[in-house]
Amino acid sequence: MKALCWHGTNDIRCDTVDDPKIEDSRDVIIKVTSCAICGSDLHLMDGLMPTMESGDVLGHEFMGEVVETGSADHKFKKGDRIVVPFNINCGECRMCKLGLYSCCQRSNRNAPIAAAQFGFTIAGLFGYSHMLGGYAGGQAEYVRVPMADFAPIKVPEGMSDDDVLFLTDIFPTGYQGAEQCDIKGGESIAVWGCGPVGYFAIQSARILGAERIIAIETVPERIALARKAGATHIIDFEKEDVFERIVEITHGEGADAVIDCVGMEASAGHGQGGLMATIKEKVAPAERGFVLDQAIKAVRPGGVVSIPGVYGGPLMINMGQIVQKSLTLRSGQTHVKRYLEPLTELIRAGKVDMTSLISHRSHDLTEGPDLYKTFKEKSDGCTKVVFNL
Incomplete structure (x- = not known):
């Protein structure tokens, strides 16, 4: 065969x-x-x-x-x-x-x-x-x-x-990513990566009752899909500072929950954060934590970080932000x-x-x-x- x-x-x-x-x-x-x-x-x-x-x-x-x-x-x-x-x-x-x-x-x-x-x-x-x-x-x-x-x-x-x-x-993966956010209705949910899993995570967040769904992407075709799926706001990470835009969109509150649909092959983005991610990638290219860094920073205190994106090995993350903001991490295949x-x-x-x-x-x-x-x-x-x- x-x-x-x-x-x-x-x-x-x-x-x-x-x-x-x-x-x-x-x-x-x-x-x-x-x-x-x-x-x-x-x-x-x-x-x-x-x-x-x-x-x-x-x-x-x-x-x-x-x-x-x-x-x-x-x-x-x-x-x-x-x-x-x-x-x-x-x-x-x-x-x-x-x-x-x-x-x-x-x-x-x-x-x-x-x-x-x-x-x-x-x-x-x-x-x-x-x-x-x-x-x-x-x-x-x-x-x-x-x-x-x-x-x-x-x-x-x-x-x-x-x-x-x-x-x-990909549909169950996107849905589990949204379900892990504990959406009750009216929340602001930020989704990194609007490929196939992100596409279904956005639809699932909408079905579960999210009010604002913020899609972070730069590929035009994927941005179009995000809008079709129900994203209310788009952030092009190559043109804008993602954290600043999320703070603006949520009127200073931060996202109630964030979904990392990218995983280990994240691309560096705009500004100083993107520069630091590029340096990290050159030093240890196997796992790229730029998206997860952004997500942890952009979620509000007491919020949820949902990780359906694939990671396979060790990764440096900011435990200070996780602990001091009382965040919940939920992940898994x-x-x-x-x-x-x-x-x-x-x-x-x-x-x-x-x-x-x-x-x-x-x-x-x-x-x-x-x-x-x-x-x-x-x-x-x-x-x-x-x-x-």
């Missing part, structure tokens, strides 16, 4: 690889009908995640049709269309029973490697390094889905791939299963725009390497790439 594979930094290829096989009674094999390139895939492309191996199949945003099951009495049957969360959940461990699905204790088959990095293991992930299980991803014609009887869901009748594809990651049913209902009710962010489509995985480059460089107006196979 064809699959998009990692062969080193900035080296993504469309290879011919072995078809997946059933390995356990809980498995299913799906024929992928839609998949997408995620912003966090670019961390792999940029060589920022350890334990990748040449030939690893990429992709964690995918869905498809069941073509084989591990047992005759499996939850899913041949022909079922299913949505597959990006993290793999056993459904039996303490973390899964607590609803902390991204911290599953049993799905990472390389748990000791993850525990050495993070203290404890986290869930196995599709297409995302051997530290997280080394599972083949979904930018492929077929995928083995382990433990498929727990987390994936059957696509409701009448819903298209476009309706539900982003339930695999997305507990996707927790949100699948309620977010499906929001989609069915027409409360969420699921397709406007898709700028590029392909029906051919051989175009994948070029589309990775286009997405990374944000060229040709690229905001999101989807493959319909």
Whole structure:
């Protein structure tokens, strides 16, 4: 079968690889009908995640049709269309029973490697390094889905791939980022980064009742998406001082909560802060904390800092501001299963725009390497790439 594979930094290829096989009674094999390139895939492309191996199949945003099951009495049957969360959940461990699905204790088959990095293991992930299980991803014609009887869901009748594809990651991720802000109604929420996750974080903050939604971005296409999603104010971080503008917009109060949708590959911005971030990047380029620094500074005393953006290692942050302002930090990989049913209902009710962010489509995985480059460089107006196979 064809699959998009990692062969080193900035080296993504469309290879011919072995078809997946059933390995356990809980498995299913799906024929992928839609998949997408995620912003966090670019961390792999940029060589920022350890334990990748040449030939690893990429992709964690995918869905498809069941073509084989591990047992005759499996939850899913041949022909079922299913949505597959990006993290793999056993459904039996303490973390899964607590609803902390991204911290599953049993799905990472390389748990000791993850525990050495993070203290404890986290869930196995599709297409995302051997530290997280080394599972083949979904930018492929077929995928083995382990433990498929727990987390994936059957696509409701009448819903298209476009309706539900982003339930695999970016919609739940944006929603969790907004939910972590404890929005009760009437708040000012600032969102750094208006790519796909920011796009859904803005929509989610609006649905939850935020009054002001301040989007921090500089790419014109993403600014347009932020406005469409419901942002009430835009700050172009290359032209304006973000802190000063947030203080102005909130009449001196600061944002009630802030959402970092950027993570480890933040870009330096305007003024002295941008200069200092550039210096830090030259000294320790693996993790860039400029966005998180801005967010912590701009949130009001007693506010919430929500971090759906991906970080993989140590990072210097201003603990003085966190402690002295009585801030709450909330973060984590997305507990996707927790949100699948309620977010499906929001989609069915027409409360969420699921397709406007898709700028590029392909029906051919051989175009994948070029589309990775286009997405990374944000060229040709690229905001999101989807493959319909």
